[in-house]
Amino acid sequence: MSGTPRTPLTRSVLIGTAALALALTGCSATPTASKGGGSDSLTVNLGFAGTTINRNFNPFSLKATQGTFGFQYESLFGFNILQGGKFVPWLATAYDWSDGGKKITLHLDPRANWSDGSKLTAADVVFTVDYIRDQKLQPSSGTFAYKKATAVDAHTVEITFAKPAYSKLNVIGGLTPVPAKLWKGKNGATYTNLDPVGSGAYTLRQYSAQQLTFEARDDYWKQKDVPVKTVKAPVVAGSSEIGKLLRGDIQWSGGAIADVKKQYVSADPENHHAWYPTYGGLFMFFNHTKAPFDDVHVRKGLSLAVDRSELARLGNPGMFNDLNLTGLDTKTQGKWVDAQYADADQPKPEPAAAYKEFEKSGYQKKGGRLVGPDGKQLSFTIIEVSDFGDSIQRDKVLAEQLKKAGVKVDVQALPSGQVDQRRREAKFDVVVGGAVYGNTPFSFFQDMLASKNAGVWCNYGHYKSKKVDALLADLEGSGDEATIKKTSAELQKVMVDDVPAAPLITIGASAEYNSEHWTGWPDEQNPYANPAPWSGTTNAMSILLNLRPANGK
Structure with missing residues (x-):
């Protein structure tokens, strides 16, 4: 499909957007030499809607700003649909079903912490599950019915259900925990969370109506050295997207470019890549x-x-x-x-x-x-x-x-x-x-x-x-x-x-990327993640953690 979504890749988001079908965006532009990004930075088109960026980092809001998910708030786990639904561990390293599918036990990574340095615990996960239910929120990652959520210990969560809940696994994995100490008493429907504290690899360094700048944490729990130190996410108009890609003003995009092989890839076949996996x-x-x-x-x-x-x-x-x-x-x-x-x-x-x-x-x-x-x-x-x-x-x-x-x-x-x-x-x-x-x-x-x-x-x-x-x-x-x-x-x-x-x-899922300065991108031979930058927490972050400088340093 060429009318691809610019929001986290979840079932609820994708179903509506998939129905648009074959919306071919982009326009012709004259190729120019790529100037790439900085030695430790990457500029990405996250696909902000409109001409300005809304400052709303509430992961429970359907109007959450791009960069809320993955960059700052992470999910429990994911599944790689490009590999038949392969399990992708994240905040939770494993799960176990019992009682005929009426109970799931989630095993959290004990290393996980919040960007303020405090530990992410099972109590935070239980708080989040109950918070969504009690406030009747409808986050983009979806909701699920359950009987009870319990913190067995600091790193183990049990959730019980009235009937077998195997089919809810994808939605359970998509849960994005928040720190209970900061969200207690907050109205999840209206709170905009201007200065987010999340578990993700990046913190918000600078906000403007035209660009978000994220900075890698030096204490990120999952990977000590985050290779891409700075991620810049500017507003990119559809009419200017191909030109910015060709000039190297942006090095990673999720826009659907008309005749992308001719317009983008052929301009620099060694460094320009486009992959639209199913x-x-x-x-x-x-x-x-x-x-x-x-x-x-x-x-x-x-x-x-x-x-x-x-x-x-x-x-x-x-x-x-x-x-x-x-x-x-x-x-x-x-x-x-x-x-x-x-x-x-x-x-x-x-x-x-x-x-x-x-x-x-x-x-x-x-x-x-x-x-x-x-x-x-x-x-x-x-x-x-x-x-x-x-x-x-x-x-x-x-x-x-x-x-x-x-x-x-x-x-x-x-x-x-x-x-x-x-x-x-x-x-x-x-x-x-x-x-x-x-x-x-x-x-x-x-x-x-x-x-x-x-x-x-x-x-x-x-x-x-x-x-x-x-x-x-x-x-x-x-x-x-x-x-x-x-x-x-x-x-x-x-x-x-x-x-x-x-x-x-x-x-x-449309994705264009430039390997002049960064290598390690997913492709058809190594589909370790959906390549679109809007594709959700485990996808986008898997890519950013796998990239390596092209010069080998």
């Missing part, structure tokens, strides 16, 4: 509450008529791929893709197969038009957000592809609020949107297929199936990897056989 997929969602989309053969026919390879090339050739028909990306989610679907790809349209499916529903080709039993041409409208010109263009390309199959497709641009309302109320034909992956396939399939999510999350098509709901319940209650794979395989079969939504192409 974190989810783009789908054509059918409205299952109305004909003809309640007919599986129509859905299959439409899916078979799509040229996914053409869609993948739009705007950013070489950065995206056609999506496996299970909806799971075989590169990053291959661990979970059932063997029988490993090659379930359809990059090019298959007209003959499409026509056979349409024929099963009584449609016939007449004069280049696909006509149903009622004598009318198969026609529908794709609704799209009017602000997303590139997404509208993509939908028009999709319409032209389906026209070759005899289907008449119109694209209707509407204000964002109207698109959201129509999706919720099932007052549309087809909408194109995204869905994202988690540490297991559960959250992906739950968001896309659960009856209770009809019209929300990513079940935009209002798909409902008692069989699927039962499978999701089994998957939610399982903490065993073999069982997860087995149940996931059945849900993959539903995606392929029933086509609740037609998988189109991968969506990726």
Whole structure:
């Protein structure tokens, strides 16, 4: 996807942003010599919204300033979705499930401390869990229901639940503890926390409306010597981003640059790098509450008529791929893709197969038009957000592809609020949107297929199936990897056989970086972290702690 989010990479943030799909930002610029950063500093585009930086370092606020997470407040642990959900320890080094998934024990790193020098303890974690619940906060990292949180000792936390909570693991890991001594009595909904005390590798050295400057702690608990001593995060307008990258004014960015290989990488192939790894997929969602989309053969026919390879090339050739028909990306989610679907790809349209499916529903080709039993041409409208010109263009390309199959497709641009309302109320034909992956396939399939999510999350098509709901319940209650794979395989079969939504192409976390002064960046050969600077605590910080000066000093 090219309309990538500029906020921490969490499920709640990504689902909404993935639906924007293929927003191609950036503009042409003339390459100039890169001047890079200082010997121990790095300038990064964190993607601040607007033209000024809001000073709000409250990790429980949905309006928290970029740099709050990771730089200053850290999560308990994370999962690398680029490696099939690999566990990434952080404040917590391990966790144990017991009582059939009704209790989790978190083991904290005893080295962890706050930037004021005091120790981070289990009491701080318990305080944070209760603080979020008691104040009814909705932080971007999400919330979870629980019965009780207890500090067993200074470095051990137990959380108990009313029912198996395996599916909550990703959200539990995303918890960002705060020091209880400083947050007691604070209103978590309104407190802006101007001078944060966190456990992260950096403290805020300077704030201005145009730039944040972070300075590495000399007592950071996780790594004694933080290689990047200073991180500068200026406001960067989308129109100036490519120029600043080419000049070396910024060395790391999470912006989606149109035709990034040509515009950025080719200017200095040795030092300019762009990697947009897959974190989810783009789908054509059918409205299952109305004909003809309640007919599986129509859905299959439409899916078979799509040229996914053409869609993948739009705007950013070489950065995206056609999506496996299970909806799971075989590169990053291959661990979970059932063997029988490993090659379930359809990059090019298959007209003959499409026509056979349409024929099963009584449609016939007449004069280049696909006509149903009622004598009318198969026609529908794709609704799209009017602000997303590139997404509208993509939908028009999709319409032209389906026209070759005899289907008449119109694209209707509407204000964002109207698109959201129509999706919720099932007052549309087809909408194109995204869905994202988690540490297991559960959250992906739950968001896309659960009856209770009809019209929300990513079940935009209002798909409902008692069989699927039962499978999701089994998957939610399982903490065993073999069982997860087995149940996931059945849900993959539903995606392929029933086509609740037609998988189109991968969506990726856009990242550009310059290796002239810093090496050790993640890439396709070593995907140790999501490369986007907005990608959340364990990702961005893993990168900053892994970077090394290019001169070897």
